[in-house]
Amino acid sequence: MLDINLIREKPEWVKEQIAKLNDTAPIDEIIAADNRRREILGEVEELRRQRNESSKQIGYWMGSLKKMEADLKRAEAGQDVEKAEHLRTQLNSLQFNADEAKEETRKIGERIGELDEELRQVEAALYEKMLWVPNIPHESVPVGPDDSHNIAYPPLGAPEPQFDFTPKPHWDLGPDLDIIDFERGVKLSGSRFYLLKGWGARLQRALIQFFLNYHANKHGYTEIYPPFMVRSAMFEGAAQLPKFADNIYRDAEEDYMWLGTAEIALTNIHRDEILEEADLPKKYVAYTPCFRREKMSAGRDVRGIKRGHQFDKVEMYRFTTPETSYQALEEMLQDAKDICEALGLRYRVIEMVTGDLGFAASKKYDLEAWAAGCGEWLEISSISNTEAFQARRANIKYRPEDGGRTRYVHTLNGSGLALPRVMIAVIENNQQADGSIVVPEALRPYLGVDVIR
RNA sequence: GGAGGGAUGGCCGAGUGGACGAAGGCGACAGUCUUGAAAACUGUAGUGGGCUUUGGCUCACCGAGGGUUCGAAUCCCUCUCCCUCCGCCA
Numbered sequence: 001m002l003d004i005n006l007i008r009e010k011p012e013w014v015k016e017q018i019a020k021l022n023d024t025a026p027i028d029e030i031i032a033a034d035n036r037r038r039e040i041l042g043e044v045e046e047l048r049r050q051r052n053e054s055s056k057q058i059g060y061w062m063g064s065l066k067k068m069e070a071d072l073k074r075a076e077a078g079q080d081v082e083k084a085e086h087l088r089t090q091l092n093s094l095q096f097n098a099d100e101a102k103e104e105t106r107k108i109g110e111r112i113g114e115l116d117e118e119l120r121q122v123e124a125a126l127y128e129k130m131l132w133v134p135n136i137p138h139e140s141v142p143v144g145p146d147d148s149h150n151i152a153y154p155p156l157g158a159p160e161p162q163f164d165f166t167p168k169p170h171w172d173l174g175p176d177l178d179i180i181d182f183e184r185g186v187k188l189s190g191s192r193f194y195l196l197k198g199w200g201a202r203l204q205r206a207l208i209q210f211f212l213n214y215h216a217n218k219h220g221y222t223e224i225y226p227p228f229m230v231r232s233a234m235f236e237g238a239a240q241l242p243k244f245a246d247n248i249y250r251d252a253e254e255d256y257m258w259l260g261t262a263e264i265a266l267t268n269i270h271r272d273e274i275l276e277e278a279d280l281p282k283k284y285v286a287y288t289p290c291f292r293r294e295k296m297s298a299g300r301d302v303r304g305i306k307r308g309h310q311f312d313k314v315e316m317y318r319f320t321t322p323e324t325s326y327q328a329l330e331e332m333l334q335d336a337k338d339i340c341e342a343l344g345l346r347y348r349v350i351e352m353v354t355g356d357l358g359f360a361a362s363k364k365y366d367l368e369a370w371a372a373g374c375g376e377w378l379e380i381s382s383i384s385n386t387e388a389f390q391a392r393r394a395n396i397k398y399r400p401e402d403g404g405r406t407r408y409v410h411t412l413n414g415s416g417l418a419l420p421r422v423m424i425a426v427i428e429n430n431q432q433a434d435g436s437i438v439v440p441e442a443l444r445p446y447l448g449v450d451v452i453r
Numbered sequence: 454g455g456a457g458g459g460a461u462g463g464c465c466g467a468g469u470g471g472a473c474g475a476a477g478g479c480g481a482c483a484g485u486c487u488u489g490a491a492a493a494c495u496g497u498a499g500u501g502g503g504c505u506u507u508g509g510c511u512c513a514c515c516g517a518g519g520g521u522u523c524g525a526a527u528c529c530c531u532c533u534c535c536c537u538c539c540g541c542c543a
Contacts, residue, residue, distance in 0.1 A: 037503095038502095038503065038504090041502075041503050041504090041512080042503065042504070044512085045502090045503065045504090045511060045512045045513085046511085046512090048511090048512060048513085049511065049512070051523075051524080052512090052524085054523070054524090055471075055523055055524040056471075056472080056524085057523095058471080058523050058524070059470095059471035059472085059523085059524065060471080060472090062471070062523095062524095063471075098523085099523095101523070102522095102523040102524095103523085104523085105523040105524080106522090106523060108523090109522085109523075109524095274500085397500095403482090406500080406501095
């Protein structure tokens, strides 16, 4: 979510920024709703102030009345006719004042009720609109209309694998080695599902283990095991809802939704908290399966295991101060590159232009790995700085060390790395003429074999 | 799944309709004392919104949302979460 103050103060600038994303947002409607909201707020608060004031007065009178009633009872019991008469007169007049004030205050209350109702509606409408406004790109992001304009940096890591035979794509290699079973996956769950079997399943498990250990041991991340289903509010906090509702699997009875990425759980770890600046940055890493409907990409990438409804991913996540978030973004990019290097992948960095930033990111890099069998660059990581976009939705703040006002943290997320695709690259790039696969050095301690055959 | 008990400030905990943004304690911070520290004493402190001549003024917030009332931490309803016992279970 954007800062409403920013929209209020620089509406035209905000519109320009959003136009760069190839997106639109009802900024004028938002400003109108915001104005109306503040108008009502001013009115209703003044009325509340009046009500508080007269309630206090009434309270004071009610106290006096109680005392006078007691006095009257005593006077009557003591046969003090004159005093009783005097008290009765006073009592009646005070009672009259109190009743009158009550009636007047009740009317104020009615008006407050009406205004409150309108305020509720205006605020709900404003909030709903705000939820659909995308994040604003960082000034360093190149302006471009779509992904064809993204900047692809020269390949890094291992040289392009060379073969003296025609390398097979994983959808042939897998079944030949009996490590991927497409038919039975489909039997269980339908299209876009598969089975990993034997060394295939073990290879994926080794990769997960390797990634987690690497980030925890060498990069200083704290490992998290989160719930794989979370409440819908967490999806809203991570900016997945309302916009991406089509992509989410959910429970039919309860308010549970299956993670599309660990980012959703990790973002909300510190939801509604105020962190201490001294505790920042917080760095988390988590392995989770990810579940996606893929409605939007129906018909795309149907071959092989590149895009399924379920996949595994190790995700890095950071909470930082605003001053350090862009440095943190570069560090996370390096963290992901380190893994690519350690695995001997041929990979490249893609810097996204404004038109391909997506909804939540202010700046984003992708990492792509070369897969020699299918002859494709596969996206194996996406690393974003969302600045305060998620923090505002999930209400995550920190208290600056100098004791100033609380501020929103910046949050960053990045795959480190995404699984079936890294496995595709490993399998296809390391295949030999006989169909066997050489296990990368780094994974051998986890698998206990040098070659999968 | 059944029965019962809870949710109050950083923490503990009082508060059953009116002077309560909330006693008291602990912790935190600042000051006094001290060579320094501790102890003691004194003082300061929540979050968010609106307005503002930037001095302030004001509203809301006691798990969440409704309701009753002139007035709600306090009474009523719904929901969420936690705890205890029973049942079931990896």
